[in-house]
Every structure is written in C-alpha cells, then in structure tokens.
Amino acid sequence: EPEVxxxxxxxxxxxxxxxxxRCVPISNHLYFYWYRQILGQKVEFLxxxxxxxxxxxxxxxxxxxxxxxxDGSNFTLKIRSTKLEDSAMYxxxxxxxxxxxxxxxxxxxxxxxxx
Amino acid sequence: KNEVEQSPQNxxxxxxxxxxxxxxYSVGISALHWLQQHPGGGIVSLFMLSSGKxxxxxxxxxxxxxxxxxxxxxxxxxxxDSAVYICAVRNYGQxxxxxxxxxxxxxx
Numbered sequence: 001e002p003e004v005x006x007x008x009x010x011x012x013x014x015x016x017x018x019x020x021x022r023c024v025p026i027s028n029h030l031y032f033y034w035y036r037q038i039l040g041q042k043v044e045f046l047x048x049x050x051x052x053x054x055x056x057x058x059x060x061x062x063x064x065x066x067x068x069x070x071d072g073s074n075f076t077l078k079i080r081s082t083k084l085e086d087s088a089m090y091x092x093x094x095x096x097x098x099x100x101x102x103x104x105x106x107x108x109x110x111x112x113x114x115x
Numbered sequence: 116k117n118e119v120e121q122s123p124q125n126x127x128x129x130x131x132x133x134x135x136x137x138x139x140y141s142v143g144i145s146a147l148h149w150l151q152q153h154p155g156g157g158i159v160s161l162f163m164l165s166s167g168k169x170x171x172x173x174x175x176x177x178x179x180x181x182x183x184x185x186x187x188x189x190x191x192x193x194x195x196d197s198a199v200y201i202c203a204v205r206n207y208g209q210x211x212x213x214x215x216x217x218x219x220x221x222x223x
Contacts, residue, residue: 103163
C-alpha cells in the first residue's frame, strides 16, 4: 500500500537553529499538509499546499515557518530559528483530491526536540 | 470554528469486549475522519465518513449528521487495538479540526 514517508523520525536541535523536515507524499496525490502535535495535546493544522503554493495556513504558521516542494517529490517544512515551544511531533499528510470523501494518508511523523 | 469532543477520554477494556468511542462536533461538516495513533506516535487513517456507516474488519464507524455525532465501534477487542483514537472533522473547503483523542487500553 502506498505510504507517505517522513524523515528524519527524530530530530534534536539547538534553540535558534533552523530545521528542515522532509516528506515524500504518495506519488499521485496533489494536496499536501503539515500538522503538528505538541506532547499531550491535540493534533493541529499548520498548512496545506496545492499547485506549488500555500492554499491555507493556520495562525501557528507564522513567518518562522515555510514550505516547499523543491523537486516534485519531496515536500519540506522549514522552521527558522527554532524555539523550545516548537518541540512537537510533525506529521505530513497527502490526499488525492480535496473532495470530502477522499481520505488523507499520514506519514509516521518526525519528533522534533528543541533544546 | 468547530469544537470536537470525544468520550470517553480514557477507556480500559478486557480482551473480547465490544468497545464504543463517541465523537460530537458543534458545526455541520463535510467529512469526518477516524484515526488511530499508536504509542510510537504514528497516525493511521481508519475511516472517512460523510454519512451512514462503514465497516472494515472488526471496526465499524457510524455518523449521524443531524445529531452531529459519530461513533467508532470495535468488536471482539484485542490488546493490539490499544491506541489513541482520534476523531477529526472538516468543513467544506477547510482543513481538519481534531478531537482530543480517546486512549484505549485492551487488557489480555
């Protein structure tokens, strides 16, 4: 069964450093998403991406964050100047279409720890 | 903004028991998603519903659009079903709003 692949599975970084989280969505999917889950809290939407541009972003997704699809297969989330509160599990997801009944496929997540 | 609630928050069951997890939401939706999150953190999609009922193996999901309520049932529960079950809802053209999750432990 097709999978969404995320790398690395765990990243530890110093506060103030930049990190790039990588995702390889399912090849025929057109819509891409990043979510995050702070330990013990709900999953939260960060950003959706379609046709090489951001289609929607949440309040969390401020200037510190950016997304890119550099080569047609990878979908990356960059966090500039990381803060302690950025520590969370980050999930990438993709879907074939935006229509209500199309499911999402989630990646297994990247656990980011900012120290 | 849609508020999503789940009950119970935690559930412990004996192997073989029938389990029900409930989800309610405040605003009409276009789709509801049941997800399973394993102890390692990975998320697996179980069902996407916009009406009626779906069944996959021992899992059954139902939704009542008028009552803004969905249930996830697990028949003949097994210790490997132990996980956090998350309900997420989406309004037309918008992204998912997630519930807080129900932590299920099935004891042998």
